[in-house]
Amino acid sequence: MKALGTRATRTSAPRARALRTHGGVSVRFDVRAAVVVAALVVAALAASVALIGTGDFDIPAVDVIRTLLGNGDPGQEFIINDLRLPRVVVALLVGASLGLGGALFQSISRNPLGSPDVLGIGQGSTAGALLMIVIFQGSATEVAGGALVGGLVTGAAMYLLAWKQGVHGYRLVLVGIGVNAFAVAVNGYLLTKADLVDAARAVVWMTGSLAGRDWEQVWPLLTLCAVLLPLIVAHARPLRMLEMGDDTAYALGVPVERTRVVLMTAAVLLTAAATAAAGPVSFVALTAPQLARRLTRSPGPNLVPALCMGATLLVVADWASQRVFGADQLPVGVVTGVLGGVYLLWLLVTERKAGRI
Amino acid sequence: MNRLIADDVTLGYDQRVIAEKLSVEIPDNSFTVIVGPNACGKSTLLRALSRMLKPSAGRVLLDGRTIHSLPAKKVARTLGLLPQSSIAPDGITVGDLVARGRYPHQGLLRQWSGDDERIVRESMESTGVAELADRYVDELSGGQRQRVWIAMALAQQTPLLLLDEPTTFLDIQHQIDVLDLCADLHEEQGRTLVAVLHDLNHAARYATHLIALRDGKVLAEGPPLEIVTAELVREAFGIDCRVIDDPETGTPLVVPAARKARVAT
Numbered sequence: 001m002k003a004l005g006t007r008a009t010r011t012s013a014p015r016a017r018a019l020r021t022h023g024g025v026s027v028r029f030d031v032r033a034a035v036v037v038a039a040l041v042v043a044a045l046a047a048s049v050a051l052i053g054t055g056d057f058d059i060p061a062v063d064v065i066r067t068l069l070g071n072g073d074p075g076q077e078f079i080i081n082d083l084r085l086p087r088v089v090v091a092l093l094v095g096a097s098l099g100l101g102g103a104l105f106q107s108i109s110r111n112p113l114g115s116p117d118v119l120g121i122g123q124g125s126t127a128g129a130l131l132m133i134v135i136f137q138g139s140a141t142e143v144a145g146g147a148l149v150g151g152l153v154t155g156a157a158m159y160l161l162a163w164k165q166g167v168h169g170y171r172l173v174l175v176g177i178g179v180n181a182f183a184v185a186v187n188g189y190l191l192t193k194a195d196l197v198d199a200a201r202a203v204v205w206m207t208g209s210l211a212g213r214d215w216e217q218v219w220p221l222l223t224l225c226a227v228l229l230p231l232i233v234a235h236a237r238p239l240r241m242l243e244m245g246d247d248t249a250y251a252l253g254v255p256v257e258r259t260r261v262v263l264m265t266a267a268v269l270l271t272a273a274a275t276a277a278a279g280p281v282s283f284v285a286l287t288a289p290q291l292a293r294r295l296t297r298s299p300g301p302n303l304v305p306a307l308c309m310g311a312t313l314l315v316v317a318d319w320a321s322q323r324v325f326g327a328d329q330l331p332v333g334v335v336t337g338v339l340g341g342v343y344l345l346w347l348l349v350t351e352r353k354a355g356r357i
Numbered sequence: 358m359n360r361l362i363a364d365d366v367t368l369g370y371d372q373r374v375i376a377e378k379l380s381v382e383i384p385d386n387s388f389t390v391i392v393g394p395n396a397c398g399k400s401t402l403l404r405a406l407s408r409m410l411k412p413s414a415g416r417v418l419l420d421g422r423t424i425h426s427l428p429a430k431k432v433a434r435t436l437g438l439l440p441q442s443s444i445a446p447d448g449i450t451v452g453d454l455v456a457r458g459r460y461p462h463q464g465l466l467r468q469w470s471g472d473d474e475r476i477v478r479e480s481m482e483s484t485g486v487a488e489l490a491d492r493y494v495d496e497l498s499g500g501q502r503q504r505v506w507i508a509m510a511l512a513q514q515t516p517l518l519l520l521d522e523p524t525t526f527l528d529i530q531h532q533i534d535v536l537d538l539c540a541d542l543h544e545e546q547g548r549t550l551v552a553v554l555h556d557l558n559h560a561a562r563y564a565t566h567l568i569a570l571r572d573g574k575v576l577a578e579g580p581p582l583e584i585v586t587a588e589l590v591r592e593a594f595g596i597d598c599r600v601i602d603d604p605e606t607g608t609p610l611v612v613p614a615a616r617k618a619r620v621a622t
């Protein structure tokens with residue numbers, strides 16, 4: 001392949017540019033989206049360093065960076081690499097998975113409310129986890145497994161219930177809300193069955209927390225992301241086409257149903273795995289894609305910006321909760337819930353002003 | 358043999374049958390117009406011809422092969438369809454939307470070639486939406502939006518193009534513009550066009566081949582001069598009319614009977 005970048009031209013679409021080679025290879029990219037992604041990555045890394053430095057005793061950022069690069073002092077090395085780093089990596093991965101899963105779901109359902117936490121994937125995972133906690137008194141790994149299976153079962157049920165010659169946006173959202181209500185009821189029932197110790201454990205799990213996460217949570221999530229990301233990227237262009245309605249997408253040669261099944265499965269897996277690792281952290285999947293989109297101002301699913309936004313949001317929220325309330329006093333899910341709730345209200349109010357609702 | 362053929366197809370949704378044992382041939386290099394009353398199955402036929410709806414019996418042939426067995430992108434490079442209604446994604450600009458018509462010609466390593474750029478620009482110019490390129494689609498009028506969608510279908514650059522009611526929402530000037538454009542595509546570039554139209558007089562003026570449908574059956578087909586008669590219009594639409602020569606073109610002109618005359622009978 002010849003070198004890229006022989007010619008960069010402005011296309012008819014604003015901000016989008018194309019790189020072309022003489023060999024006929026051309027790649028299209030959106031300058032603004034690229035800038036947004038870069039800025040979000042920087043923000044996520046900065047927040048990660050700050051988060052690692054925060055705890056029972058604080059470590060200056062310079063020391064954190066030096067230790068991460070492998071030449072810090074041995075005392076700090078243990079605290080940073082073994083205690084605090086895995087928690088931050090879990091936060092980044094969970095945030096990224098939720099942001100990406102949310103963007104996929106919102107794009108497939110063509111509805112900003114069609115995100116996995118509204119549709120009951122989170123509650124379904126919770127049901128699986130509670131079942132393990134309350135009925136089987138399972139270990140942390142078993143609880144995570146329960147959450148994963150719960151999310152997958154919920155996703156499959158939703159697809160089957162909403163499927164009728166293809167899943168359509170509104171039907172998916174309505175069925176999802178029904179599924180969510182059902183899962184909430186199951187969870188309420190399980191909680192009433194639990195004894196005090198189990199109930200306390202369940203409630204902490206249900207708020208979504210990053211406390212005490214170690215490398216054991218990192219590897220499965222990282223593997224899953226590594227497998228799913230290329231698959232999702234390969235289907236990103238058909239997904240953009242799907243936003244124009246099934247008929248138009250079909251006419252343009254998009255394998256409509258296959259794209260949808262593959263991407264929905266990937267989104268459910270991402271969400272369920274994230275929930276298994278950190279509990280149902282609320283509102284990240286709902287807000288990250290919308291915020292990313294407002295920054296890039298570009299149509300389409302905005303998958304990569306949403307992924308980066310999710311990671312940034314979660315790390316920043318965790319850092320803020322530790323700064324304001326002290327180490328591990330407030331689970332991160334509470335912070336994202338509050339931020340997300342405020343955001344949702346703001347969204348409803350401004351959309352209402354714009355006459356869209 | 359013609360490139361696009363529906364051979365003895367049965368079409369329907371779920372259990373409801375819309376058309377049974379319907380056979381339609383689209384003559385190559387024709388400008389075929391389909392007319393018929395609401396809900397007679399025009400859009401359904403177009404969906405079947407474009408592989409969107411799978412016939413429960415019979416088959417649709419594209420270049421002699423069953424259309425459902427061909428790869429999706431390959432079909433999309435040969436045959437384009439403008440559906441009766443489409444959804445514009447939130448916050449998309451006209452230029453972006455029209456550019457999406459190039460999808461079947463693109464791939465991971467060929468995302469936006471010089472050809473893509475030129476064809477998108479030409480498509481926008483020929484439909485008169487070039488100056489709207491940076492506007493948001495959801496802020497356009499119904500007629501402007503319709504022309505943007507037509508531009509997208511044009512950008513697909515297919516030798517066969519199916520248009521479902523391309524002139525709805527358009528004022529008389531733009532209706533004529535769109536039909537002239539179709540005629541140009543057909544005459545100058547030799548493309549085969551199929552359009553669903555509701556205006557019989559437009560249909561008679563522009564079509565080289567006319568298909569009249571009713572209840573999923575072909576009532577008549579052929580050149581408008583030969584088949585448009587008062588009987589056909591009564592049979593298809595249930596109204597009395599006179600068919601006279603169009604003073605401009607000599608093609609059939611359908612003039613519905615006055616209300617008094619209809620009430621009297």
Ligand SMILES: Nc1ncnc2c1ncn2[C@@H]1O[C@H](COP(=O)(O)OP(=O)(O)OP(=O)(O)O)[C@@H](O)[C@H]1O
Pocket residue numbers: 370375393394395396397398399400401402441
């Ligand atoms: N997706 C669908 N599911 C079930 N029935 C449908 C569907 N689409 C169309 N129909 C039915 O099929 C019949 C034919 O519809 P079609 O859209 O082909 O009509 P048409 O000739 O295009 O009408 P119009 O002039 O109003 O566009 C109608 O009775 C309609 O109710």
Ligand SMILES: [Mg+2]
Pocket residue numbers: 399400401441521
């Ligand atoms: Mg129709």
